[in-house]
Every structure is written in C-alpha cells, then in structure tokens.
Amino acid sequence: MEAQLLEPDSAHTDGGNVRENMNDTYTIALKNDARGFFTPFQLTLQKGQITCLVGESGCGKTTLLRLLCGLDACQSVQNFTANDVSYMTQLPNLLPWLNVIDNLCLAQKLTNSASQTAEALALLDRVGLSHIAHSYPNTLSVGMQQRVCLLRTFLQNKPIILLDEPFSALDHDTRIDLQSMLVDLLVDSAVLLVTHDWLDVMRLAQSVYVIKGWPAVLAPMQVNLPTADVPRRIDFDDLFLFNSRSSSLPPSVSSQGLTRGSKKITSKTHQAIEQPDPRIKSGDDTCMDDDVKSEETSSC
DSSP: OEEEEOSOOOOEEETTEEESOOOSEEEEEEEEETTOOBOOEEEEEETTOEEEEEOOTTSSHHHHHHHHTTSSOEEEEESOOGGGEEEEOSSOOOOTTSOHHHHHTHHHHHTTOOOOHHHHHHHHHHTTOGGGTTOOGGGSOHHHHHHHHHHHHHHTOOSEEEEESTTTTSOHHHHHHHHHHHHHHTTTSEEEEEOSOHHHHHHHOSEEEEEETTTBEEEEOOOOOOOSOSSOOOOHHHHHHHHHHOTTSOHHHHTTOEEETTEEEOHHHHHHHHSOOTTSOTTOOTTOOGGGGTOTTOOO
C-alpha cells in the first residue's frame, strides 16, 4: 500500500503489544487502487464503534478489507498503518501444524511480545472451547475453527479490527454469544464488520457503509437503526419493520429482502406468521406444525 500518513501519533505500548496509533477516528481516503476496482472514496471508522459493510456477493467487500490492511496495492491518504490492523479472513486460516492454543498466540510469538497463553485459555473457556486447547485444526468443525480465528483476532489487541463475515458458520445461539463478547472485548477498537445478515447490522452496527456498482462505489448508508446500545435485543417484528421502513436500502439489497441466518425475510413470510393457517379449523390445533409460523410450505 502506497499510503501518505496524516499526522501519525507516537507509538504506545498496551499489554505488551505496540499500538502505533491511538486516535479516536481512523480515516482512509483512497485515490486509486492498482486494479481499478474502486472509485475514489473516504472511509471513517470510530474508536469504540462497530461499522457494518454490506453489499452483494462479489461487489468488493473483501477487496476493500485487503486494501485497508495493506495486502492489495493502492494510493491513499490515511492516519493509520497496516500494523494498526487485525484482519480475520472469511475462511478459517489456522496453521495446520499448530494446535489451537499455539494458533491463538501466534502473533505474540512472531513479535516476541508478552505471553498471552492465560488470556487465550480464558477466552476459549468463555466460548465453551477449553477442551480443544491442544487439538489441531483438522479435528475441528468449521464453526469451531471460525471461533478460534475470531479469538485470535481479539488477542492481537489492535486499534482497528477487520472482520469478514465472522459469524457465517455459527448457529444462532453461538452467534449471539460471540456478538456480545465482541462488544465487550473491543471497546477500545474501531471495528469494520462485513456481513450479509441484517440481524448482525441491527444488533451491532452504529454506522453502515454499502458497496455497489462497477467500478465499485463505497458510500455511507442511511438506515433506521434502533437507538439502544449494542448489542441490541432484536425481535422479529423489529427486523421486518427495519426492512419495510429503510427506503434508503439500495435496490440490489432491498429487492432481495433481508436475511435471518440462512432464511430470507419478506413481507409474504411476515404475513404467513401473523395470519392463522387456513388449513386448521378454529379451535383445532392438533396438527399444527411449529414451522407453519415461519415456513410458507409447511403442511400437517
């Protein structure tokens, strides 16, 4: 990355890790990227806040993260360096010859920083994975590997955290727990979270950016986010109302409906939830299937 730095702060040491930038606001103004994927843009991330990045598959979300952490070439003006960034990739990238605890502490070993073994073990216990501390990646499910990668990102203690769909392989309850842990652990970091799930946006986002078009255009997105502190408690009606009232959603997003996990949420689905099933006689619910409330094709 060919970057012109804007008044970088002097280095600070925090818990054995050097944090070269202690700003409250991190800004990058892209002039051009080497492959011409993006039109010029400015992106601002705020310390202690989670910014969500949305857009269609293949629009350039992962490419943008790679630009921010210096893996792809670009010309930019910014007030941070690649060493200020911790990046969790979309696919688990644990080293197969290291066990879980050694993968978690890899960054500290490479930089000769203070050992974080005790902290790593505590985080594993917090997410219910203490029993795999000495297991190797090939013995873990994809969801387990994803959780380990997320914990490794937390442990790097960087001021800027880039997360590329970090919850995609997780069940609902685990997803909710990790979102709460993310908020607890990253209060001193600026977080950019890529997601296709609008439940993530509603629970976590304090600002939203969208990527669309070709060459790609990055722009702030005006959405009707709840006002409660993150992580917010969101029920199904909140999610549907968010979809119906957010007229500013780009056509590529709003026309497809929102997603809740792997299920699309549409007004037709919502109507099916609120209306009684016509196949069931009044006062007789003996053949009522629980999924009738959420699936249009359920039958008794």
